[in-house]
Amino acid sequence: MQQDAIPISSILSLLTGDGGNFLGIILLSLQVTITAVTCAGLVGLPLGAGLALVRFPGRTVIIVLVNTMMGFPPVVAGLAIFLLLSRSGPLGDLGLLFTPKAMMIAQFVLVLPIIVALTRQTIEDLWTEYQDHMTSLGAGRLRSIPTLLWDARFSLVTTLLAGLGRASAEVGAILIVGGNIAGFTRTMTTSIALETSKGDLPLAMALGVVLMSLTLIINSLAFGISRVGARFSGKS
Amino acid sequence: MRDTTSMLPLIVRDLRLEMDGRILLDVPLARIQNRQRNVILGPNGAGKSLFLKTCHGLIPPTSGRIEYTLPVSTAEVRRKQAMVFQKPVMLRRSVRANFTHALAMAGVGWYERRRIADETMAQFGLSGLADSPARVLSGGEQQRLAIARAASLGPDLLFLDEPTSSLDPTASRQIEDMLDVLHERGVTLVLTTHDLGLARRFADVIFFFHNGRLIEESDAERFFTQPETEEAKAFLEHRLFW
């Protein structure tokens, strides 16, 4: 069966012919994923560092919960957000269901636990090394958070990439909350799901190859940058 | 002048540190005089590092007091002392940034930080390394950076935990020179060492620890010529494990 092969021609025609539409899908995917991961990073990095350093009752419980949430099934997350954002749900008045923002929220929810959990681990390890020095300088645990986040920056890039991986590969949640509306909430992964259901397996596979190439490019860039940076400021 | 405003001497009274019922540190009385070079000796596990960290305020004692001569706030005490650890903590930044970070934590302003950092690096021959990543420096360079970084904070009292351990003779020599400079500036130094040679050359006062107890505090010359305790005698004759 010739369908088993991924014809290079179909990838090419994807990229060239009918280009506006396809480019839009790629841009939307990137926009949703990068926004979600950026926001999750802005919230998750300080939160993870705080969880690593600040002692409070119930801390262990929260750590276990966050670690569990890393495996949160995307469909469940999607369903929960769907029920929240639906017109009949508590946040229905915002009119966010079936919009890119809803997909960002879904990915944010999925990515946040990963970033918090991995950040906590990284920062906790670094703190054992820095604790005496920071205390000697008169900086308490809270005041040490910016220092630790900055000095762990190259490990944290990997953390963000892990989040990016989860977000960009995700389809279950964004399909539910985004609705896979052509030209509006259709992303790379939901397109793949759609083309598969249309039986156009070569096109679906070609889209998959494009998605993986994009992921590869982003990862290579991030890896390269953090490598160069790490060399610049000493191996971590 | 520094003398009249100094918070030293520092007097340690009835200091005890216990963990799980074990006595780790027992210091009935110790006096750290202004501008002196204080060297803490003792075999491994004698409590030398613990004593430094407790005096520096990193470890809260189980009981006892650490008193300064001037009535000063905790924050001020913290600001007027610094410590260099046995394994120097190198931030994952450039050498200069290691200085500016420490100064920032001490509340020094943006431009002032840079000025002090550059000045200190020049004084201790580190200017050529200013933009190198701190973590790729050699062991000796890292130790010099750690001492200079502590010195840049302008402390009256500087604790150093084994500043020359695991360094080759040249690097040790450089460290000793730095300590001399600091001593001449009027900084009170308290350091632990295994290096009896360094202790003989350098110390004004010796504190001898054994099994967590401070058992001898005396003038350096007297300590090396006529130690009071059997343990100290044995230690000097290399008969104690350490």
Added chain:
Amino acid sequence: MLRRIFVTAAASVLVAIGMLSAAEAQDRFITVASTTSTQDSGLFDALLPAFTAKTGITVKVIAQGTGQALDTARRGDADVVFVHAKAQELKFLEDRFGVKRYPVMYNDFVVVGPKSDPAGIAGGKDVAVALKAIADKKAPFVSRGDKSGTHSAELKLWKAADIDLPAVRGEWYREIGQGMGATLNTANAMAAYTLSDRATWIAFANKGDLGIVVEGDKKLFNQYGVMLVNPAKFSTVKADDGQAFIDWLVSPEGQSAIENYRIGDQQLFFPNASDPKA
């Protein structure tokens, strides 16, 4: 220095994202909950540009099974429903979730199956006979199992063939709970029979060994209807623009657009808005 570069880079990423989000704002749109068959067959891609060009209203289509599409509308998350299961649609109206039902078009269902034809039903015209043969021979059959229009139609057909499905079903009867396309993919992979609407079948690209085995029975008739979600239930429903879409679908212009949609030389849907009984 490095820190400043990082901060600048992060700031510019945020600004870029902000600009993208601003660009996404659209003025007039309606949300239509519809079925996978209308989307997978490519019908909407043909219809909607004409409607948008004429009215300036963008149509956002959420393609689900009929049951799920009606649920979406019941939650107030759509303005218009465009589905194909008359009984479910009438129930929706009765519950006052819809304003009025308009018939739009029809096509038909077909039974598709593998070339090997283990039930020996190829070329048949009577769907009841064919289903009986499948059940008797326990030939593999893939069911949507998702409360979609096609699924309801399939269940009705078993009943019409006098087959007590719960009693006879076994390993040969596989409910996969997915859309039409996924069901056809599965049927292809398992060399099984299944029921499909003709439009999705024609547009489906991964036919493999599958082919139509039974077609042309009157019982295989498949009617599509469209309804405006009741604005009295949900104030957020865009009643005017939604109604404009419905009016256009049943207008001569919309009807002829449906009539003219073809894949190859095959017509997929047959407009019948003028038939009040449809």
